[in-house]
Amino acid sequence: MLGFDIYLNRYLFACRVNSSLIWFPNFPSTELSLILGTAIADRLPTIQARPWRKTLAEWEDYLRPFDGKISSIGKKGKKGKSRGKKKSRRMRKGSSAKVPETPWPIDAVLFFYPGKRHYGQGELIFWELKLIGESADHGLFLEVILPALEELGNRPDSRWQYSNGLWGRFDIQSVYMARGNRWEPVVEDGKLNLGYKATPLQWSQELDFEAYRRQASVKQVTDDLTWLSPFDFRNSQGQEEAPTLKRILEAFADRTALLTLGKHYDLNAFCDLLSTKDHSALVNAVEAASHVPILKSSFDPVPGHWPGRWTGAQTFGVSIPDSVIPYIGLASILHIGRHAHFGCGTFVVN
Structure with a gap:
């Protein structure tokens, strides 16, 4: 369909809460990005940590309204009134703080599955980590990212600890890796499968988007598209709230060009590929x-302090053409628009 390979390691985490109650932030990917990025930088040797420290410095403007404290981000959005005018002014400033455009030095997506705000003992939280392009390195995942996550679940740290927060209160129950439409276990019941052979192309093996059409085409004359995370196509001219199907495909082309040619990509050069x-x-x-x-x-x-711009759903007046289905299927996996790192720009077609 594209004529070239996109490297992608797609991991699904099932994290089990080991505390009586944890409170989930409104947009957990923001908090995870900063905290996991910090934990990774702490684990790496000085030279390898430099690019991580450099991108972490880009969070300074975002943290300034919170007195530079990571733990204060998680408190944002909790019920209850702010104490005092000074704190109220600071939190209002925080509501307009912008996340960095390049929060990590590697190409990664953090996407939490839609869920609830509170979790109790033993409940599972599901989210995906996607390592893309040159960053699709299973060794990096096993040697650096997974140990950092395990540490975040098991070891309290005053830098990001707050009442009923997730950090220090979960275990990694399972980790799965995508192979086409299937998920294969890499970690089961907390035990790592050292014999698992991962490749950065297995995500696309026998990937079947036509299954959607086989199930839906007989039943429906219209298609609903629900955004699972906010999206932002602000680089386009005259963007409407509801992106057209054509605009979604154009955003997919932009995303694919970015992944293959880098941030200074040219669409004509991409088409030449x-x-x-x-x-x-x-x-x-x-x-x-x-x-x-x-x-x-x-x-x-x-x-304003969230990544993305809009969230919601839309209904198309006719069924999505068969020729379009594979492209929007890929778009939902790769994420489109700005702030893909935080999981923005993915959707389901009902």
Whole structure:
């Protein structure tokens, strides 16, 4: 379909709460990015840690309204009134703080599955880590990222500890790795499978997006698209709240070009990478998508300190064309728009 490979290691975590009650922040990927990034930097030798320290420095503006304390981020959004005018002013400033554009020195996505705000003893929290491109390194995952996460679950740290917070109060129950539409165990019941052979291309093996069409086409004449995380296509001209199907495909092309050519990519250069057949298929899909109207939509802006811009759902006036299905399937996996690192820009088609 694209004519070239995209390296991606896709991990699904099942973390079990080991405390009587933990409170989940409104946008947990933001907190996880900063805390896990800090924990990784702490584990690395000085030279290897330098790029992590450099990107962590980009959080300074975001942390300033919180007196530079990581633990204060997690308290944001809790019920209850602020104590005193000074604290209220500081929290209002925090509501407009912007997350950094490059929070990690590697290409990674942190995506928490939609869930609730409070979890009790023994309950599971599910989230995905996606390592992309040159960062799709299973050795890096096993030797650096996984131990850092285990430490965050087991060892309290005053830098990010707060009442009923997640950190220091969970165990990694299981970790799975995607192979096509299947999830294969890498960690089961807390035990690592040292014999597991991972490759950065297995995520695409026998990946079947047509299963959706086989299940839905007979039953539906319209398709609903629900955004599982906020999205932001602000780089486009005159963006409406509800992105058209054509705009979603264009955002997918932007994302794929970014992953293959880097941040200074050129779409024409990206198209040159495609074979004549694959380029024609993509152009035809975009053309087909341009004829799919939006029947209705319901969107809300997200708070200013969140990544992304809008969240909600939309209904297309006709069924999504078959030629478009594989591309939007890939778009939902790779995440589209700004702030993909924080899990923004993914969706499901109902």
